[in-house]
Amino acid sequence: MSAQSEHAGSRPLSLDALVSLLEKIFLRHGTSAEVARVLAENCAGAERDGAHSHGVFRIPGYVSTLKSGWVNGRAVPVVEDVASGFVRVDAANGFAQPALAAARPLLVEKARSAGIAVLAIRNSHHFAALWPDVEPFAYEGLVALSVVNSMTCVVPHGADRPLFGTNPIAFAAPRAAGEPIVFDLATSAIAHGDVQIAARKGELLPPGMGVDSLGQPTRDPKAILEGGALLPFGGHKGSALSMMVELLAAALTGGHFSFEFDWSNHPGAKTPWTGQLLIVIDPSKAAGQDFAERSQELVRQMHGVGLRRLPGDRRHRERAKSAEQGITLDEQTLAQLQALA
Amino acid sequence: MSAQSEHAGSRPLSLDALVSLLEKIFLRHGTSAEVARVLAENCAGAERDGAHSHGVFRIPGYVSTLKSGWVNGRAVPVVEDVASGFVRVDAANGFAQPALAAARPLLVEKARSAGIAVLAIRNSHHFAALWPDVEPFAYEGLVALSVVNSMTCVVPHGADRPLFGTNPIAFAAPRAAGEPIVFDLATSAIAHGDVQIAARKGELLPPGMGVDSLGQPTRDPKAILEGGALLPFGGHKGSALSMMVELLAAALTGGHFSFEFDWSNHPGAKTPWTGQLLIVIDPSKAAGQDFAERSQELVRQMHGVGLRRLPGDRRHRERAKSAEQGITLDEQTLAQLQALA
Numbered sequence: 001m002s003a004q005s006e007h008a009g010s011r012p013l014s015l016d017a018l019v020s021l022l023e024k025i026f027l028r029h030g031t032s033a034e035v036a037r038v039l040a041e042n043c044a045g046a047e048r049d050g051a052h053s054h055g056v057f058r059i060p061g062y063v064s065t066l067k068s069g070w071v072n073g074r075a076v077p078v079v080e081d082v083a084s085g086f087v088r089v090d091a092a093n094g095f096a097q098p099a100l101a102a103a104r105p106l107l108v109e110k111a112r113s114a115g116i117a118v119l120a121i122r123n124s125h126h127f128a129a130l131w132p133d134v135e136p137f138a139y140e141g142l143v144a145l146s147v148v149n150s151m152t153c154v155v156p157h158g159a160d161r162p163l164f165g166t167n168p169i170a171f172a173a174p175r176a177a178g179e180p181i182v183f184d185l186a187t188s189a190i191a192h193g194d195v196q197i198a199a200r201k202g203e204l205l206p207p208g209m210g211v212d213s214l215g216q217p218t219r220d221p222k223a224i225l226e227g228g229a230l231l232p233f234g235g236h237k238g239s240a241l242s243m244m245v246e247l248l249a250a251a252l253t254g255g256h257f258s259f260e261f262d263w264s265n266h267p268g269a270k271t272p273w274t275g276q277l278l279i280v281i282d283p284s285k286a287a288g289q290d291f292a293e294r295s296q297e298l299v300r301q302m303h304g305v306g307l308r309r310l311p312g313d314r315r316h317r318e319r320a321k322s323a324e325q326g327i328t329l330d331e332q333t334l335a336q337l338q339a340l341a
Numbered sequence: 342m343s344a345q346s347e348h349a350g351s352r353p354l355s356l357d358a359l360v361s362l363l364e365k366i367f368l369r370h371g372t373s374a375e376v377a378r379v380l381a382e383n384c385a386g387a388e389r390d391g392a393h394s395h396g397v398f399r400i401p402g403y404v405s406t407l408k409s410g411w412v413n414g415r416a417v418p419v420v421e422d423v424a425s426g427f428v429r430v431d432a433a434n435g436f437a438q439p440a441l442a443a444a445r446p447l448l449v450e451k452a453r454s455a456g457i458a459v460l461a462i463r464n465s466h467h468f469a470a471l472w473p474d475v476e477p478f479a480y481e482g483l484v485a486l487s488v489v490n491s492m493t494c495v496v497p498h499g500a501d502r503p504l505f506g507t508n509p510i511a512f513a514a515p516r517a518a519g520e521p522i523v524f525d526l527a528t529s530a531i532a533h534g535d536v537q538i539a540a541r542k543g544e545l546l547p548p549g550m551g552v553d554s555l556g557q558p559t560r561d562p563k564a565i566l567e568g569g570a571l572l573p574f575g576g577h578k579g580s581a582l583s584m585m586v587e588l589l590a591a592a593l594t595g596g597h598f599s600f601e602f603d604w605s606n607h608p609g610a611k612t613p614w615t616g617q618l619l620i621v622i623d624p625s626k627a628a629g630q631d632f633a634e635r636s637q638e639l640v641r642q643m644h645g646v647g648l649r650r651l652p653g654d655r656r657h658r659e660r661a662k663s664a665e666q667g668i669t670l671d672e673q674t675l676a677q678l679q680a681l682a
Contacts, residue, residue: 080628082456083454083626084454085457085458113424113425114426116426116457116458156643158647158650160646160647163642163643173592181584185581233575233576233578234574236652237526240512241510243522243652244514246639251624251627252627253627253628253629254630259642279620282424283593285423286429286594286595287421287461287594287595288463295588295592297598301600305500305501305502306502307499307500308499311577311581
């Protein structure tokens with residue numbers, strides 16, 4: 001297999017091996033077994049799918065956050081059955097993914113019964129990609145939409161200073177003859193993780209992504225990270241969507257807005273302490289032809305007008321490649337992870 | 342009042358007078374009394390709020406569509422109570438707004454009981470702004486999100502030819518000390534109505550809005566309308582959102598995709614025959630402080646970072662001005678409307 005590896009000195013790992021390694025790291029830094037399992041699967045899955053900005057790149061941030069005492073790695077989420085279509089979870093200052101895992105069976109049951117259901121997670125830390133939260137619903141034949149707010153780093157369109165988080169929107173829908181249709185888009189012009197990766201590599205960003213500490217446009221990722229800020233994507237429209245994410249993920253969950261938490265007493269803390277909203281719809285309640293057949297028809301037509309790549313296609317290709325060849329990490333990264341385990 | 346008019350020869354009308362005039366036009370062109378009332382209030386409300394691209398500017402399009410036999414102006418929507426959170430309406434080849442009006446009481450009842458509810462409208466024609474569909478929910482203390490697909494005129498990002506509609510997303514949320522937070526954004530780089538207005542005025546568009554019939558970028562609105570197409574806003578992200586609107590508004594309702602209807606046998610037809618989805622959430626089910634107080638806090642902070650104008654502010658200012666001074670139409674437009682009545 002090493003002959004097929006992309007980088008000199010890299011070693012391929014199986015998904016299970018990477019999950020086990022990451023689980024050890026989480027456990028060693030004070031999480032419960034359940035939290036370690038959920039976060040390790042999430043993070044290894046992103047790495048497997050080539051979503052490097054949310055893969056093992058995030059592990060040092062998880063570790064420093066756990067060390068800082070900012071997040072409770074042993075939190076037990078409290079699920080509240082509020083109404084026939086409404087589930088709440090108090091993540092109890094823990095991570096959002098275990099809170100979703102705890103509430104998920106009730107959420108799915110309600111969506112199938114009521115036709116639609118909402119999950120409002122509050123008091124939660126989300127430090128991962130958002131698409132892993134919605135994609136599994138599509139594999140179960142459901143349509144899912146999720147939003148999560150983060151931490152002040154985006155200047156609202158028309159404002160002078162940052163207020164919003166990168167505030168992603170993720171969506172997943174089943175289709176008949178292929179992988180689900182899934183996208184996950186930051187409402188910032190660029191994802192924060194991609195700015196961090198560019199800074200680490202010493203690369204310049206495209207124009208229009210952010211401003212420096214004086215509010216001036218810059219292409220230097222370090223200037224954005226050190227006192228600067230990002231811009232929303234698509235001008236006033238992306239800014240309106242980012243505002244909507246603040247309202248849905250924070251105001252509608254009982255969580256913090258992106259500007260409301262203060263981690264200054266927790267050096268090393270990296271995880272935004274906010275909220276997350278998921279809406280799940282059962283398309284079998286819809287009129288007309290089967291939803292998955294209809295979404296398949298849309299994809300067929302999209303290819304018909306010359307679209308070569310759908311959102312999510314790259315991830316599925318990388319996933320297949322990883323299943324065949326293993327997950328490739330460079331020696332330095334692997335050594336770093338092993339030292340943390 | 343005439344001294345305050347903006348245009349020479351313009352005459353201010355009261356909202357009631359404009360509604361009555363538009364009702365007469367709809368009735369004369371074959372709608373039922375209920376349909377005439379709903380559409381007249383919708384259209385006059387847009388004109389009152391300064392949303393000119395969806396105000397009386399649309400009347401000739403409504404009239405030519407009704408004359409063409411493309412839409413049923415006397416359609417009686419059929420409301421189906423599918424599940425505790427799911428309402429469907431067959432608009433019966435009529436307009437979407439009377440279908441929403443017919444299903445609205447059941448939708449609100451379900452949202453308040455289940456915490457969230459969805460309304461799936463199919464077999465419907467939407468030729469108006471989308472914000473009037475969501476704003477009233479916010480005045481009732483509810484959060485509302487709606488999407489509607491339209492007609493092929495937008496090239497998916499990365500494709501060669503148009504497929505999607507302008508596919509707007511509208512959102513409304515209550516706030517404690519002020520008008521609701523409301524936005525309505527086309528997922529195209531520019532709304533189709535604004536292209537039509539620019540074409541009529543002979544103005545050029547900003548760059549990046551559309552392509553001509555050969556797929557080449559153009560700033561000429563006529564080149565876009567005559568065989569050209571629009572681009573999505575915000576590149577691949579706006580394109581992904583437009584795709585989501587097709588799935589939610591058509592696949593999830595049982596309606597047509599933007600590319601599926603054929604009006605070639607109905608010269609004069611202007612109204613897309615598609616579907617519409619509304620999601621309504623009751624924020625009183627959420628944990629924590631009252632939602633409207635929280636959204637008010639977000640607005641306060643947005644002003645605090647230098648934002649002067651919120652989405653919807655201009656409409657509310659125009660609405661107040663219209664209430665005081667009346668609605669100003671130029672003589673030619675008024676004469677045209679009177680001739681149609």
